[in-house]
Amino acid sequence: MTLHEAPPLTRRGIPLERDLRVLAIGSFANRFGAGAVMTTSALYFTRQVGFSAAEVALALSVAAIVGIVVQVPAGHLGDTRGPRRVLTWCMVGAALTSALPVLARTPWQLALLLGLLALFERSAGSVQQGVIAQLATGGRGVLFKAYLRAVTNTAIGLGSVFGGAALVIDETWAYVAVFVLNAVFTGFAAWNSTRLPELPPYVRIEGEPRLAVLRDWPYVVVVAITGLFSMHFFVMELGLALYISERTSAPPVMVAILLVVNTAAVALFQVRLSRRADSVEAGARALVRGAVWIAAGFAIVALADRGDATFAIVVLVIGSLVHVVGEMIGSGGQWGLQMGLAPHERQGQYQGFAGLGFSVVAVIGPPVVTLLCVEMGETGWLILAGMMMAIALVSVPVSRWALASRERYGVLTHSG
Numbered sequence: 001m002t003l004h005e006a007p008p009l010t011r012r013g014i015p016l017e018r019d020l021r022v023l024a025i026g027s028f029a030n031r032f033g034a035g036a037v038m039t040t041s042a043l044y045f046t047r048q049v050g051f052s053a054a055e056v057a058l059a060l061s062v063a064a065i066v067g068i069v070v071q072v073p074a075g076h077l078g079d080t081r082g083p084r085r086v087l088t089w090c091m092v093g094a095a096l097t098s099a100l101p102v103l104a105r106t107p108w109q110l111a112l113l114l115g116l117l118a119l120f121e122r123s124a125g126s127v128q129q130g131v132i133a134q135l136a137t138g139g140r141g142v143l144f145k146a147y148l149r150a151v152t153n154t155a156i157g158l159g160s161v162f163g164g165a166a167l168v169i170d171e172t173w174a175y176v177a178v179f180v181l182n183a184v185f186t187g188f189a190a191w192n193s194t195r196l197p198e199l200p201p202y203v204r205i206e207g208e209p210r211l212a213v214l215r216d217w218p219y220v221v222v223v224a225i226t227g228l229f230s231m232h233f234f235v236m237e238l239g240l241a242l243y244i245s246e247r248t249s250a251p252p253v254m255v256a257i258l259l260v261v262n263t264a265a266v267a268l269f270q271v272r273l274s275r276r277a278d279s280v281e282a283g284a285r286a287l288v289r290g291a292v293w294i295a296a297g298f299a300i301v302a303l304a305d306r307g308d309a310t311f312a313i314v315v316l317v318i319g320s321l322v323h324v325v326g327e328m329i330g331s332g333g334q335w336g337l338q339m340g341l342a343p344h345e346r347q348g349q350y351q352g353f354a355g356l357g358f359s360v361v362a363v364i365g366p367p368v369v370t371l372l373c374v375e376m377g378e379t380g381w382l383i384l385a386g387m388m389m390a391i392a393l394v395s396v397p398v399s400r401w402a403l404a405s406r407e408r409y410g411v412l413t414h415s416g
Contacts, residue, residue, distance in 0.1 A: 009143050009271075019135045019196060020144060023128075024151050026192040030091075031152040033098070033182030035159025040166050041101070044175040045110065055107040061363070063114040067122035068359045074123035075130055075352025076211055082201045083130045083348055084193065090127055091190035093120035098183035102176050126355060130348025133339060134199050141415070142283075142335045146274035149331065153266045202345040212346065213353045216409045218402035219341055220353075225395050226334045227357020228387075229287060232294050234365035235384055236262070236323060239373030240301065240316075243381075246374055247305045250312035258320045265324045273325070274332030280416050283336020284399040290330025291392030295385035297323025302381035330392075337395070341402050344413040 008016065015021045045051045051059075078086040097117045104110035136144035162181065166174040213219060241255045277286040300319035304312040342350035372380030406414050 009140055009147060015144075015147070017135075022192060022195045023132065023135065023144075024148060026091075026189040027128075027148050028151050028155045029185045029192065030189040031155035032159040033185035035156035036163040036166075036178045037098075037159075037182045038156070039160040039163025040175055040178050043167065044102075044178075045104075047170075048172050048175055049105065051107060051110065056110070059107060059111040059114050062111040063118035064359065064362055066115040066118040068356060068363075070119055070123050071126045071352040071355050071359065072211060072213065072349060073352075075126040075348035075350070076346075077123075078127035078130045078348035079202045079346050082199055083127055083134060084196045084199045087124060087127045087131055087196075088190060088193045090120050090124035091186065091193050094124055095183055095187035095190050098186050099176075099179040102179045122355075122359075126352035127348055129351030129355070131196065131199065133342070133344065133347035133351065135196075141339045142274055142277050142332055143271060145335045145339075146271045146328075146332055150267045150270040153263045153270075157260070157263045157267075211349065212410065213342075213350050216411065218398075218405045218409070219350065221398055222337050222341060222395070222402050223354050223357045225391055225398060226287075226337060226354065227361050228391050229291070229330060229334060229395075230358045230361050231365055231369070231384075232298075232323070232327065232330075232388060233358075234361070234369045235298070235373060236320070236327075238366055239369040240320075242370060242374045243301070243304070243377075244312075244316065247377055248312040248316070249307070249309040250304065250316055251309065254313060254316055258316060261317070261320060262324050262327075265321070266328060270328045270331070273328040274335070277329075277332035277336035280337055280340040280399050280403045283333045283340060284396045286329050286333030286336060287395045288333075288392045290326040290328075290333055291388045293326025293329060294323055294388050295326075297321075297326060298381045298385040298388070302378040302385075305377060333392075333395075337399055340415050341399075341406070341411070342414060343411045344415070 009020070010016060015024055042053075042056055045056045046053060074086075074090070094117065097113070097120055101110060101113045101117065104113050132144060132148070133141050163178055166178045236258075240258065244250050244254055245252050274286075277283045297319045300315060300322060302319075304315040304319070307315075338351065338354040339347070342354075369384075372384055374380075376383070403416050406412070406416065
């Protein structure tokens with residue numbers, strides 16, 4: 001049964017299955033607190049504690065590196081120890097360390113505490129992907145991930161309202177309260193995870209490599225492709241903001257307006273636009289469709305530096321709306337590839353590895369995006385448009401090759 005023939009996942013926006021409802025509630029709580037912290041943390045550490053922007057950036061980079069290192073081992077641990085149990089352990093650790101960064105008074109303390117938090121947060125995120133794959137069966141994994149993305153975007157948006165209140169108050173206690181709020185909501189998410197059913201651990205066959213995903217070369221190539229495709233997120237989050245402020249006549253407030261437009265669109269339409277990505281080949285086709293929209297959005301945005309403020313605003317809004325359609329279609333395609341090629345019993349390990357593609361691009365993406373979007377201007381945006389199309393087109397033959405190789409790599413329970 002294909003995804004669009006399957007029974008409905010939700011009714012009035014609520015998952016019909018209890019276990020999926022529990023997962024959605026936990027994700028909402030976790031990202032609500034994260035949204036509040038994301039809005040305030042940089043200003044707290046620079047304006048209240050006194051760190052320089054470079055010191056904060058370095059600490060965040062350390063945390064990002066920790067996240068890269070732990071994702072695959074954490075997913076493997078979830079597979080072999082029971083994903084629900086390991087998820088709870090990781091969420092408890094995240095709850096206990098969420099508020100600790102406020103205690104940092106030196107840059108190395110901040111790096112240490114953010115790294116410790118990243119250890120638990122990234123591990124929890126990796127293990128949760130395995131839990132989703134175990135519970136959202138019957139070809140519904142992609143659709144449920146789309147639903148969760150809509151839920152988490154909404155949660156981050158609402159959480160940012162509380163973060164915005166702290167910015168208005170602009171007192172140390174208000175910023176600290178945001179970190180404590182995040183810890184409380186993360187603690188609730190940890191408790192909520194205990195309501196999920198116990199999932200059996202995977203028993204490794206003798207002679208089987210511990211991290212089989214690292215030897216699954218077709219899957220490695222697919223993850224590289226989906227990781228590179230993720231570059232468009234950094235283009236719209238970082239490159240667009242810098243492009244607006246440095247090369248167009250549009251007011252800086254457009255950065256916030258376009259972020260709200262993006263968040264609202266994903267919350268409303270992500271599930272609907274992910275329905276046709278329920279298999280590996282369908283996922284590759286969705287990646288191509290998404291790339292066409294993304295490339296068109298980039299080409300439109302590239303024109304924003306050609307006119308006055310009104311012209312720039314109109315072009316930016318149109319380009320961003322076109323891009324977000326591609327973002328939603330392409331996200332479904334990425335999930336279809338990553339989940340469809342992975343063995344059901346080792347989804348934690350495989351999805352943890354799939355997350356590495358995004359994590360690595362998070363390290364290399366910002367300087368590349370800054371060069372193309374800001375330094376090169378219109379030409380850079382067109383280069384990015386071409387890159388997105390090329391990456392997506394390559395995914396079609398690569399996905400067929402990867403799907404045909406499943407038995408050769410000992411992957412016999414994929415949903416393909």
